[in-house]
Each structure stands twice: as C-alpha cells, then as structure tokens.
Amino acid sequence: MTMTRRELIKALGGLGALALTDAPALAKSRSKKAHVVIVGGGIGGATAAKYLRLAAPGARITLIDPTRRFVTCLRSNDVAVGHMTLDDITFTYDALRTKYRANIIHDRVIGFDPDKKTVQMDAGGKLGYDKLIVSPGIDFIYGDVEGYSREAATTSMPHAWKAGPQTLLLKKQLEAMPQGGTFLMVSPPNPFRCPPGPYERASLVAEWFQKHNPKAKVVILDHKDAFTKDGPFKKAWERLYGYNSDNSMIEWIPAAQGGKPLRVDAANRTVIAGAGSFQADVVNYIAPQRAGTIAFRMGLTNREGWCPVNRRTFESEIVKDVFVIGDAAIADAMPKSGYSANSQAKVAVQAIADQLAGKTPGEPSMINVCYSLAGQDYGVSIADIFKVVDNRIVKLPASGVSPITDSPAQPLLEAVYQRNWHRTFANDCFA
Amino acid sequence: MPAPLLPRSLQIIIPLLAMLLLPMAAGAKEPPIATGKMLGDTCASCHGTQGKSFDEYMPSLAGIDRQQLILAMQDYRADRRASVVMNRVAKGYNDREIEAIADYFSKIK
C-alpha cells in the first residue's frame, strides 16, 4: 500500500485530532460553528433539516424554499379521484422551525458562488455556508414532442405530476368527462419521479369510473415496455377492471406496440403515436423529466440533465461541499421516490456530520419501500434495500415487488398500510 | 525502493498508524456495515423517527428487546413468519446489520 505524502498527512491529521481531543466534543464544537444551508423544502430537504438537527445539536441550519407549505405528491392520486383533499397532503414547516430550530426562509435562490461558498437569494441577500444541501426535485421537458408545450400542460393536457393546482385541474376534467368517454394517459420515459405513479393513477381512475362513469375507459400510451410492479399491477387490473378481457377498463399500449407519442394536437386533445391517433376527453400527459431548474442554474447537472453525486455521501461530483439528494440525484438502482429522497437525506446528513467532525463518512445504507393503490382496498408494493458497491448504488437481490398470492389479506393489508404509511412517513420528514 | 522522504515525526507515527489500521485489515474479510443508527434510520421512514411510532399498524422499535427484534427479523428473513412487507425488507440485511439495528433500537428510551 502506498500513500502520497498529502494523503498521509491528511490521515494523520485526522488521527491526531482524535488522539488529542475528545472526539464527540470535537464534533460538537465544529458543528456548532458550521452553517448548513438547504435549498429546497420538499421531502429530501425537510428530512435533511430535521435529521441534521438530531445529528448536530449545535449546528446552524437554514432551509430556503419559496413556498410556505409543501404538498406531497404522495397520495395526490387519491386527491385527483376525490378520496382525499389537498389539505390532507399539505404540510407546514412549523415543526422544523420550532422543534428542530431550523431557520426557514421563504425566498428564491437566484445565484451561487461555489468558491466563496455563498448562495444569493432574491430578496434576502447573500448567505454563506459550510455545507450546502440541494434537493431540487424535478422539472419537465416540454420540447421533445411536436405540439406539446408548457401552455398545453396548464390547460388541455395537465401532467398533475407536481401536486397542487395541476392535481385539481385533472380532477375537474375527470369529473367533467362525458359518459363513456376516454381518459388518455401518456406515461413518461425513464427516469422519472414516482415510477409506479402513472399506473396507480390509471387504476384509481378506472375504479372511479366503475362508480361514476361505468362505460368510460383508461388508455395508457407508454414510452416503455415494462414498468415497476407491473406483475402485481396487471394481476390487480385483471381482478378489478377486467384487464385482458374484451371489457377491460384499462388498455396499456407499450412502446413495442406503438405507445410512444410522436405528435400532439393539444387543442383537439389528441395524441398521435405509432399505434394510431388517440382523441380523448381527458389527456393526462406526463411529460419527460429532468432535474429541477435550480440544479441547472447552480451548475450541478450533467449532459443528461441529472446530478452526478458520490454515491456514498451524495456530495456533488461537480461542486465540493454541495450535496444533491432526491429525484434530481443520479442514484442508479434507487427509484426517484419520496422514500428514496428521505433515505438519501439521512445518508447526506451522516456524511456531513462525519465530515464536520473530521471523520471519513461512514458506510451508507438506503431503502425504498413504496406502496401503490390498484384500488382503494388493493395495494401493491416494492421494498428494496440498497448498498454502494464501487460507487454504484445496487439493490440487494432478495427483496423487491409484492408476490402475487391468492391470500385476500395481502392486497387489503397493503392498502391499509399505505394509508397509515403516508402519515408516519410525513411525520418522519416534517414533524 | 528508495526510503520515503518523511519528517522524523511522521516516521515515528507510522507504526502507530499501522496499529490503528490493523483491526480494519483483520476484519477485511467481512465487508464494512453501516452504524446501527444509519441502519435504524432506514427503518424510521415507516416505524417513526428513532423508532417511535405507537399505533395500530407499525410497531414502535424504540426500546424493543434486543433479542426479540433479532428473532423477528430472522423469522421474517427466513419466511418462517409470513408478513406483507417485512419478509422482503428483512432480506436486505445480514446478521451483523440486524444485530446493529437491534443494539441501536434497544437502547433508545
């Protein structure tokens, strides 16, 4: 084993500090001075603020987000079909402010100086940081298909892929559908936020039709030939919506059968794909995605539009002392989910606390457990644990998707768990 | 091979460094695992921050008996105990990790 002189001195510096001082005291004194700034108050950013406080009681923590309340995408499909309200999935930053003593600033970040380690806010001036966590979420790519635009997305073809006004717009359009109409969904190419989300939405819309519009149909045009949990989802569709029969309420057209959209006529609610021209009463066009715009402005993205990070710490591979978590980060086998963002926030917090204490960041461990509803009393799930091997995040082989069983208790309990989980999970992030 | 050009002080510390690194080398056969806290934080997203979530659905893990938790995880992992999700989750952790998780939660009040 050879070591450069610099590495050796660095290693000894760390050991020297450990040998000479009380390590926890050191950690405390350094974190006391440290200022950690978090940009983005979604699942990732909120979890980071909370867990940072638990790890470093003396640190200065600032969270910047332009909105005063956060609406979770989680369970927003329930809002679209009227099982929940937007209020049920809206959370405040009150606990982060009072219980976890984070300084919450409602402002926009408009500039960033990685050398001087400052962020520039729109109204609030400059803010210096020791470590910066960026949790940018996603934004949409509007220009890839002719005829589709940002304008179309806010009127005739809502994506409803960020919960809020778009969710309510989709709900309104669903309710206004004529009897026997068609609900057309375009499911985006990988990678995208919440991989099972489109299929949960298709399921819940079909269930809503059973009650309110029994002859209506859901058609999914897909950029892909497979999707997450497709085994249990298709089984559920068979059991609940006649999938694979002449009377199926759901039709799924994969890329191989011409599902990929080629052109859009937004005014006529029409999507032209290889499989034909689809005119519908509601078009839920879930656009292709990239990292949130703030990540581009800060120079944290690669050519594909996502943020490369050290997989053990989530520190940006482009800018030192900046950590990118959540949907925007490239995390290999980890899906872009709220659960992943929560888990990645905890890994970044561990790395930051260790770095501030002069230690090498500890081994990470990550998880994604995600429940989707195929019907109000029918859940399907995926559960994976992740490790880092050679700077790649890999999932351990034995876990995965819900098995298909004949036990009636399984899908029922998954649905029961899903409802409770949203509450527990939101508490882990915001309360 | 030329002798390394190091200040005398560093030459003295090298054996110390070697001693400190030795246990790591001895354990090299077993891959490193995350701390009980890091692993426990993966449980928190469902079982509550620091494992505190008494309710009808998810058991609170804070203050749980160490052996009970180990046994439960082993039973889930081996499919001796049917469950909706935990069988799959438990398969993601090895024995040492399960023990670290149990150490962590059993010490939380």
Place this chain on the structure above:
Amino acid sequence: MYLSETPMMTKISPLLAALCLGLATPALASDTKTSAPTLEWDSAELEQALAHVAQGNPEEGQRLHHYLYCSACHGTDGNSPSRNWPSLTGQKPDYVMKTLLDYKQNMRRDHYRKANLMTQVAQLLDTRQMADLAAFYARQPAPVVPPQTNHKLAKQGARLAQQGDDKRGIAACSGCHGEKGESGITPDTPALAGQTPEYFIQSMKMYKSGMRTSDVGGVMRMFAQPLKDSEIVALAHYYASLGNAQASARLAQTEAR
C-alpha cells in the same frame, strides 16, 4: 339475533351485519361504517354466537395464521414480539372468537381510535375460520414473560389483583380472570398471563374512559373506573410476569449468541 340494541347505541351497518354469516340477521339497518362503535353484546346472544367455537380446527387455524398474515403482527406462533399488539397464544378460544366478531361488527377501538386494520381483516373471515384460528391459538402454551416486564411493578400489582380493595369498591381481578391470570370464568374474560403490558394498559385505559365498549354488560368499564393510572400499570406488569417463565427454545438460543 345476537346483538342487542342499547338505549344510547342504535346503529349498525347493514353490510357488516349481513357479513356475520350464518349467525344472525341484522337487528337494525342504518348507515355508515365509520360511525362510532354502536352495539353491545347481550350475554345470551354471545353464548349462541360462540356455539361454533367447538368445531375449530387448529391445523387449519395455523395455516390461516400465516395465510392471512396474522403472523405479521402477532408473531411467528402468536406470541407477539412487539409492544403494540397482544399475544394470542394460550388464549381461550371463546375469547378469540368473540374478539374477531367484535372487530367484524365494528365494535372495537384500538390505540384510542376506531380500530381500522383488524376491522377490515375480520371482514375476510367467516365464523368457521374464526373458530379455526381460535383453536390454533388456544392449543399453544401461554405467552412467555415479555422482556419489558418490570418485576418491581409486578409486585405492586399483585395485591390489588388478588385481593382488590374493599374500601374503594374494587373487586379482585383474579375472581374472574383466574388465580394466575390463566383464564376467565365467562367467555368474555380473557386469560391475562404473559400479556404484553403496553397492550394491557391501553385496553384498561380505554375501558376506563368508556372508549372500549366490547365488554358484556359494561363490566370492565365499571371495574376500570376507580383504578388510578399507576395501578393499571402495576396490574399490567403483574399479569405480564405470570407468563411462562421459560423462554421459547428459539428465543433462548438467540439470547445465548
């Protein structure tokens, strides 16, 4: 008919009542599954409902324990390892059967709210399956002493449990639940030995506040009324301490590691 209407409680979902297969016809038809527990047992009707218990098949019960994921919460063999949920091993079959009927009829609350999970799971069960599960749990030895049992508190609870307190009108628990908490004298008095103390405390507090109404004739609500919270805790640990002293072989093995 096996459910009786009480003056203050009048509603039952027709769906839920109809689901009580082979046992009864609904007493009253009305709305909403989400309303508070609305019915109380009458002892004669309970007796009739429990007639099926004797036909329970423990082998089938064991299969159902896993097939319906009872094991996910209540433990590999029904001995619950968590602090949220009750252990079921060694429980009287009558009491398990009654409890499942309680849930199916939306009579139960858990964790100080309307019981959601068990209420939904119980809809999947017919009376034969309930009897099978009851037979499976009854066949096994009483739960082991839960590891969180506090033996000092247990000693404090012993006197009250065995003798009650005449001055305050508190009857001895052992009068109904058995000298060693092994079993009750009527179908609705459960065995308490080895029960998870946290679950015991929750149940008693819900009886005390009147939130739990599944006791026949309001008897437990009455007994719980004069108890102080500290006494409930002591009783919980006393009954927990009466579980099987011997840890299961597998748990002992884990402890030796």
